[in-house]
Amino acid sequence: MKEKRTGKIFFQDRLNRRLKNAEFRKAYDEVDAEVRLAVEIVEARETAGLSQAELAMALHTKQSNISRIERGAQNVTIGTLGKIARALHCRLDIQIRHA
Numbered sequence: 001m002k003e004k005r006t007g008k009i010f011f012q013d014r015l016n017r018r019l020k021n022a023e024f025r026k027a028y029d030e031v032d033a034e035v036r037l038a039v040e041i042v043e044a045r046e047t048a049g050l051s052q053a054e055l056a057m058a059l060h061t062k063q064s065n066i067s068r069i070e071r072g073a074q075n076v077t078i079g080t081l082g083k084i085a086r087a088l089h090c091r092l093d094i095q096i097r098h099a
Contacts, residue, residue, distance in 0.1 A: 011042045037081075038072035044088045045070075058087040 018024045045055050045066075052066040059066075068074035069084075076084075078094065085092040 010046050011039075012046070015039065034075075035072040037076070038070050041084060041088075042070050044085075044090050048088045050088070055084070055087060059083055 019028060045052070048055075050058075052070065053063040056063040056066045065074070069076055069080075078092075081094075082092050
């Protein structure tokens with residue numbers, strides 16, 4: 001089922017536009033796991049149709065904590081990642097792969 005976008009600019013749309021810039025793409029490809037994870041959380045939250053405040057309420061935390069997580073500015077435990085995944089109706093997969 002195709003997602004209906006009602007005039008909102010979704011994070012993935014903005015990211016896709018910025019990735020067309022070669023300099024941005026190079027920097028993005030070099031970022032560490034925390035930032036990539038933050039991007040995935042934002043995408044999952046937006047796909048679920050939740051605001052940061054709504055996700056925070058589901059996790060019994062503050063919106064400012066969600067904001068820090070989504071900026072990659074807060075270390076997150078695997079337990080917290082599991083709670084976020086469940087609140088977003090997602091599955092948490094953790095992998096270590098060869099580069």
